[in-house]
Amino acid sequence: MDTAVTTENEGSVWGGGNRPLGASYGKLMMWFFIVSDALTFSGFLAAYGFSRFKFIETWPIADEVFTHVPFFHGNYPMIYVAFMTFILIMSSVTMVLAVDAGHKMKQNAVIWYMFLTIIGGAIFVGSQAWEWATFIKGDFGALETKGGRILQFVNAETGERAAIDEFALNLNEARIADARDKGVWFTDNETLTTFSLNEVIEGFKANPNILIRTETINENGHKTLLTREQSLGRLKDAVRVVEGANLIRNEYGSRLFADFFFFITGFHGFHVFSGVVINAIIFFNVILGTYEKRGHYEMVEKVGLYWHFVDLVWVFVFTFFYLV
Amino acid sequence: MAHAHKLEIFRGLLKFKSNTQKIWGVLIFLSIVTAVEVVLGIIKPEFMLTTSFAGMKLLNWVFIILTLVKAYYIAWDFMHLRDEKAALRRTIVWTPIFLVSYLVFILLFEATYIYDVFKSGFLAWDF
Structure with missing residues (x-):
């Protein structure tokens, strides 16, 4: 009987029963999803590359933007992002170990490894939330010109970046945010910055050791520092104070930079979040013994594929957003 | 996936005794x-910034190649592509590689063109 069935399948390719890819339906569908999602992320990163090449001379330098580590003061470029990368790789490892334990039908080991994976994912999402908060809050503040260019400040003595609250004068100007309940009902203004444009300009004039740094990157790969005379000239173009980042403008430089930051890391963060949720569902199923009854842990393997994919995407985001 | 795992990495240079051991090795x-x-991102060696190869800084080439190396090991060992049939592996890998290379090529060329227009055209955008 066995021989008869095999012969029939071999004889007719269209007769069904062939498994050319040797993978189950569920796993194949997960791979289809992953490939299409990979193309989506590639689209985002390629669009980032497009905008960056378009403004290659003025794009913000990531090292100067992502310099913070929670609970530590000071300048630590890349350290926290590297930590996040490591956390995600680590949770990928516990995920493979869970899949491996599943193959051996060790329920308790799968439970523990899934648990550790979920914790790793939660730490990553939390770190990303913190990074967003830091990015949105900003640290030095800047001015924006009529053309939408960002002017940052540098202390000429130390060569370090100067925050606007270090030199801006407090002129006690009465400023009221034009909120809906205070102005005309249909007008809605942005949040007031800590200092008004005038206070920053007057403060700049009163402090001879403050210089302006433009967005333009010079041949040494640094942002161009203007002389005091050039700075005072450039100051005339300033139209507003920018603190931190939102979807319209940011103190780091090109407007598109913050947009892509929110868009790409946000989309990735959402993937991690949904990965954590799916992992948690599978985790409870493992505890309930669903896969023990089913006789195999393929579901863990499928969710594992998704989880590794999220890690894989982060490897690329890390390179193209933070390193290159 | 069959229960048999291929336990060699680096083209057989390193052979592990069990799948668990291989996972830690890859980690x-x-x-x-x-x-x-x-480390390279923090210290940024001077010669890697000044040397340019095929229109890109040497440092960026190193970053991109190392990323692809990492991607390979994540896909091959964590996602078990090493243990899958060659047909499935090729379907998954070559489809994005082909499409993404095309997209990146076309977008970066276009961006360079726009950069030139901004730079040499009669267009003021920094004022």
Whole structure:
């Protein structure tokens, strides 16, 4: 009987029963999803590359933007992002170990490894939330010109970046945010910055050791520092104070930079979040013994594929957003 | 996936005794690669910034190649592509590689063109 069935399948390719890819339906569908999602992320990163090449001379330098580590003061470029990368790789490892334990039908080991994976994912999402908060809050503040260019400040003595609250004068100007309940009902203004444009300009004039740094990157790969005379000239173009980042403008430089930051890391963060949720569902199923009854842990393997994919995407985001 | 795992990495240079051992081995390798990337990103060696190869800084080439190396080991060992049939592996890998190379090529060329227009055209955008 066995021989008869095999012969029939071999004889007719269209007769069904062939498994050319040797993978189950569920796993194949997960791979289809992953490939299409990979193309989506590639689209985002390629669009980032497009905008960056378009403004290659003025794009913000990531090292100067992502310099913070929670609970530590000071300048630590890349350290926290590297930590996040490591956390995600680590949770990928516990995920493979869970899949491996599943193959051996060790329920308790799968439970523990899934648990550790979920914790790793939660730490990553939390770190990303913190990074967003830091990015949105900003640290030095800047001015924006009529053309939408960002002017940052540098202390000429130390060569370090100067925050606007270090030199801006407090002129006690009465400023009221034009909120809906205070102005005309249909007008809605942005949040007031800590200092008004005038206070920053007057403060700049009163402090001879403050210089302006433009967005333009010079041949040494640094942002161009203007002389005091050039700075005072450039100051005339300033139209507003920018603190931190939102979807319209940011103190780091090109407007598109913050947009892509929110868009790409946000989309990735959402993937991690949904990965954590799916992992948690599978985790409870493992505890309930669903896969023990089913006789195999393929579901863990499928969710594992998704989880590794999220890690894989982060490897690329890390390179193209933070390193290159 | 069959229960048999291929336990060799680096083209058979390193052979592990069990799948668990291979997983830890790959983790160590990926951590080293990430550490190298971060260290290079912080110190930015002068010669790598000044040397340019095929229109891109040497440092950026190193970053991109190391990323692809990491991606390979994540896909091959964590996602078990090494144990899958060649047909499935090729379907998954070559489809994005082909499409993404095309997209990147076309977008970066267009961006360079726009950059030239901004630079040499009669267009003021920094005022």
